[in-house]
Amino acid sequence: MPDTEAAPTTADLLAPAFWADLDGMHEFFTWARAEAPVWRDERNGLWAVTRHADVLDVERRSDPFSSQGCYRANVAAEETNMIAQDDPGHIAQRRLVNRRFTPRAVQDFAPMLQDTIDELVDKATEKGDVEVVVDLAAQLPSRLTAHMLGFPEERWPDVKSWSERLMRTDALLVDQDALMGMITAITEFNQVLTETAAERRTCPADDLISIWVGADLDPMSMMHETGLFIAGGAETTRTVIARGLHVLAQHPEQWAAMGDDPSLVPAAVEEVIRWVTPLNNFFRTATRADRIGAQPVEAGDRVMIVYPSANRDGAVFDDPFRFDIRRDPNPHLAFGQGTHFCLGANLARMELRMLFESMARRWKAIEPVFEPDIEPNIFAGAVRSYHLRVTPR
Ligand code: HEM
Numbered sequence: 145m146p147d148t149e150a151a152p153t154t155a156d157l158l159a160p161a162f163w164a165d166l167d168g169m170h171e172f173f174t175w176a177r178a179e180a181p182v183w184r185d186e187r188n189g190l191w192a193v194t195r196h197a198d199v200l201d202v203e204r205r206s207d208p209f210s211s212q213g214c215y216r217a218n219v220a221a222e223e224t225n226m227i228a229q230d231d232p233g234h235i236a237q238r239r240l241v242n243r244r245f246t247p248r249a250v251q252d253f254a255p256m257l258q259d260t261i262d263e264l265v266d267k268a269t270e271k272g273d274v275e276v277v278v279d280l281a282a283q284l285p286s287r288l289t290a291h292m293l294g295f296p297e298e299r300w301p302d303v304k305s306w307s308e309r310l311m312r313t314d315a316l317l318v319d320q321d322a323l324m325g326m327i328t329a330i331t332e333f334n335q336v337l338t339e340t341a342a343e344r345r346t347c348p349a350d351d352l353i354s355i356w357v358g359a360d361l362d363p364m365s366m367m368h369e370t371g372l373f374i375a376g377g378a379e380t381t382r383t384v385i386a387r388g389l390h391v392l393a394q395h396p397e398q399w400a401a402m403g404d405d406p407s408l409v410p411a412a413v414e415e416v417i418r419w420v421t422p423l424n425n426f427f428r429t430a431t432r433a434d435r436i437g438a439q440p441v442e443a444g445d446r447v448m449i450v451y452p453s454a455n456r457d458g459a460v461f462d463d464p465f466r467f468d469i470r471r472d473p474n475p476h477l478a479f480g481q482g483t484h485f486c487l488g489a490n491l492a493r494m495e496l497r498m499l500f501e502s503m504a505r506r507w508k509a510i511e512p513v514f515e516p517d518i519e520p521n522i523f524a525g526a527v528r529s530y531h532l533r534v535t536p537r
Pocket of ligand 1: 380486
């Protein structure tokens with residue numbers, strides 16, 4: 145549990161390094177939840193919403209807390225994927241693909257996922273020393289994302305690289321490499337998208353690109369939706385796998401319990417998602433004067449929703465800094481809430497349950513060779529590399 149008295153009382157929330165120092169970040173938000181729950185970041189001109197109840201409130205009130213063109217740190221008025229819009233435009237675009245992501249529909253992905261998981265876990269077991277990011281954490285979601293979109297699955301290294309570059313968008317005004325990386329990623333995936341869309345026009349398949357082509361979604365929106373699914377599908381789950389393996393390696397008795405009793409896996413996955421909370425924040429803009437908790441906000445004010453803070457709120461989670469795979473209830477907000485609630489949540493949960501069940505069944509013990517290398521990034525707590533030693537049962 146961070147020490148609130150000694151905690152820093154200020155922070156630069158648009159500094160990538162702030163988010164990579166996990167202890168420092170949690171210390172600051174623990175202080176903020178107690179002392180300044182809707183904290184004013186003067187330097188960056190934004191309000192940070194740190195309490196669980198206030199995050200829920202802002203997420204549920206898309207009027208006046210708008211996502212239109214401003215869901216990330218930088219305003220992107222020209223973006224036309226679902227997440228960058230308010231209803232009714234948002235919901236119309238979400239409905240095009242919604243049916244592919246119900247709990248029942250995502251079962252269609254299970255055979256492909258189990259084959260891939262078996263292949264990756266077999267290889268990792270043989271190696272014993274596993275580079276978690278490339279061998280497991282990045283590969284599985286990138287292959288699934290390629291498959292779901294309609295891209296050739298063997299292009300997963302490209303999906304991995306595109307998603308990494310897209311997740312750096314917050315830094316593009318101050319970092320030339322981030323800007324170039326994003327432009328080249330969009331150019332590269334748009335070429336594959338254009339080719340695939342042309343094929344699907346004459347020969348539709350069971351994938352998202354076929355749905356968008358069938359609905360005559362304009363090419364620009366199709367490009368933006370594809371970018372959203374690449375980043376949303378590949379980067380988030382990757383972070384949960386890599387950092388989830390790390391927290392479980394630090395709790396060997398919980399790892400062993402999960403291996404002995406697979407019925408523990410669903411709750412364990414929820415706790416891993418709460419613990420890791422792979423996305424740090426989304427943004428909203430107040431469209432009129434209102435309040436968040438006791439804090440008045442003005443029309444035009446920028447609001448940052450801070451997920452890792454909401455998920456360590458002691459008002460909701462008993463002993464929030466204790467990792468407990470048996471935690472129940474576990475109303476974490478890692479997938480957001482309200483109209484933009486993560487479309488991929490059912491798929492992500494199924495993918496993570498299948499993977500963690502397979503790994504815990506096959507590996508008696510897991511042991512870090514070195515600490516995960518976490519990328520300094522405002523948006524996502526992604527792991528660049530992480531080395532693990534696995535002992536088969
Ligand atoms: C553990 C994994 C994941 C986490 C933690 C996560 C988290 C989130 C969060 C926080 C949001 C915004 C919610 C809001 O504003 O209220 C979101 C939206 C979204 N996510 Fe995920 N996500 C994950 C996996 C996925 C996957 C696998 C996919 C792809 C199938 C996906 C696709 C999306 C899409 C399309 C949206 C936009 C929804 C909308 O605007 O209506 N996510 N996700």
